[in-house]
Amino acid sequence: MSMSLQDMWFLLTQFLHTGGWVLTCILLLAGLLISLLLERYWFRWVRYPQVFRGLTLTLRQQPFSYRQDSLRCDIDLQLQQHLSLIKVLIALCPLIGLLGTVTGMVHVFDSLALNGTGNARLMAAGISRATLPTMAGMAVAVFGLIFYTHLARWSTRARMGLYNEEGAVNTAQSK
Template sequence: MLLLEFSHAIQDFIETGGQVLLVIGVLIFVMWLLILERIFYYLRGHRQAVTAAVQQWQSRTERNSWEAEQIRSALISRVSMALGGNLPTLQALVALCPLLGLMGTVTGMIEVFDVMAVAGSGNVRSMAAGVSKATIPTMAGMVGALSGVFATTWLKRVTKRERVTLAQQLALDDSQLQLSA
């Protein structure tokens, strides 16, 4: 019963906001799936990638040449790229949210102008549906963009921090070797 009421409320909300709201909803859903995938990778797969990179670096006998430095940089880059894999896509989806909200605003205002052309400017009740159709997608696009901005900012910060940490780990291994020699 509760699920049925929830689905009716969602359906009414989408009808109030128009078809653009449905597109925004799908966009936000995909965006959060990608964000959750990155978080899951950070919690599960990233540690394995760091461990593999450190082991590969430690297995090298020579670590002071130009070639060794290039290999070290490549190891750090591979791990960083894997961690920040779909961040550009996420940033594009975040930027798309307010644009779709703006499109919803325009389509809602077109409906308001159509009502004004047919019923005249004195029919406030008939214009209210168009104004609602104009503001709800804008709000949904902004909410989606804000939540996405916070999540992608956090993911970018984690990626940068993990890159620096890995670089320090690989450099630390070199200094420990020099101290023990």
């Protein structure tokens, strides 16, 4: 059973409409988070091995120089780049989801005040719509946290290898 692109677009817009404007914010944050994570993985698999080879060549050619320390610091900064922003986005997604739940519950209580409390289905549908942004925010945060943890651990190991003379050469060979 394959869905067409048009069907997927319809489902996405219906989902965003159901959750309100907060789901649009969460979707934008998720897009930013995914793009930053992809950039970090690009750095990890493509750019870092090239940069690290340059450092190991410098270490082999010059036993000690200030250029080595400068290169190590530059690589250290590149390893940490965007990780703090990714961490902030991960923390922000559930909070924005909770904002959506609070605004959704306000709408539910407003409709209850106007229509009365006799219709339990109306109330259940409103509460369901109100909790949707929290679920989406938590899902994005869990997704981001899994990949952030992997990248942060790799970055820490790579940073440790930078300042160990033997580790720098061994780490370059194992990458």
